[in-house]
Amino acid sequence: MNVAPFDRAARIGVVPVIAIPSADYAEPLADALLEGGLPIAEITFRTEAAAEAMARVSETRPDLLMGAGTVLSVDAVSSAVAAGATFGLAPGFDPEVVAAADAAGLPFAPGIMTPSDISLATARGCRLMKFFPAMAAGGPDMLKNISAPFLHLGLTFIPTGGVTQDNMHEWLSLPIIAAVGGTWIAKPADIEAGDWAGITARARHAVERVDEIRG
Numbered sequence: 001m002n003v004a005p006f007d008r009a010a011r012i013g014v015v016p017v018i019a020i021p022s023a024d025y026a027e028p029l030a031d032a033l034l035e036g037g038l039p040i041a042e043i044t045f046r047t048e049a050a051a052e053a054m055a056r057v058s059e060t061r062p063d064l065l066m067g068a069g070t071v072l073s074v075d076a077v078s079s080a081v082a083a084g085a086t087f088g089l090a091p092g093f094d095p096e097v098v099a100a101a102d103a104a105g106l107p108f109a110p111g112i113m114t115p116s117d118i119s120l121a122t123a124r125g126c127r128l129m130k131f132f133p134a135m136a137a138g139g140p141d142m143l144k145n146i147s148a149p150f151l152h153l154g155l156t157f158i159p160t161g162g163v164t165q166d167n168m169h170e171w172l173s174l175p176i177i178a179a180v181g182g183t184w185i186a187k188p189a190d191i192e193a194g195d196w197a198g199i200t201a202r203a204r205h206a207v208e209r210v211d212e213i214r215g
């Protein structure tokens with residue numbers, strides 16, 4: 001499995017999760033993130049515009065490491081690859097989706113929330129997993145506990161769901177965390193309002209926090 005994009009994501013340490021209302025926002029959004037020193041985005045299949053937005057970003061902003069989120073089906077894997085996504089994530093674990101991503105050469109992180117999920121995902125070869133919904137499921141303490149029996153397998157996690165600027169330090173200080181993710185950097189309302197300066201400011205602030213926490 002090609003893990004290079006996830007290595008890059010782990011080095012960056014924070015992944016903005018995007019629900020984009022229209023593909024017309026793709027370029028200004030990518031520019032706002034790049035301007036803030038955050039060259040990564042997870043564009044989720046939560047909106048109709050997702051595939052077109054991904055295609056525009058991959059064609060016109062190759063410096064942005066662009067992944068597909070909310071990949072819930074085999075078709076979504078194909079759409080993500082066709083649109084130039086270089087990695088994929090999902091909120092849950094679906095073995096058919098993981099197999100399709102593998103077959104397509106798309107590095108993929110399924111979502112997990114229980115030891116059973118982790119067990120199923122590791123058996124399918126996954127080593128990076130999204131922990132979702134991270135805060136509602138019990139926060140860092142929960143993840144530490146459920147992952148403990150699997151750590152000899154070299155697992156790392158991206159917690160999302162309730163993760164923000166204010167609690168990211170609780171996660172990033174754990175060695176099992178590859179990166180944190182969340183929507184707080186670029187909410188759909190910010191995107192629709194064209195608040196690119198606000199998105200850039202939150203992106204920059206998040207990158208600075210990662211640097212402070214990781215030293």
Ligand SMILES: O=C(O)C(=O)C[C@H](O)[C@H](O)COP(=O)(O)O
Pocket residue numbers: 017044046069070071089090091092111130132160161162163181182183184
């Ligand atoms: O859509 C997906 O594929 C997910 O896995 C879930 C998202 O990452 C979280 O819903 C983000 O949560 P908030 O940052 O609290 O808004």
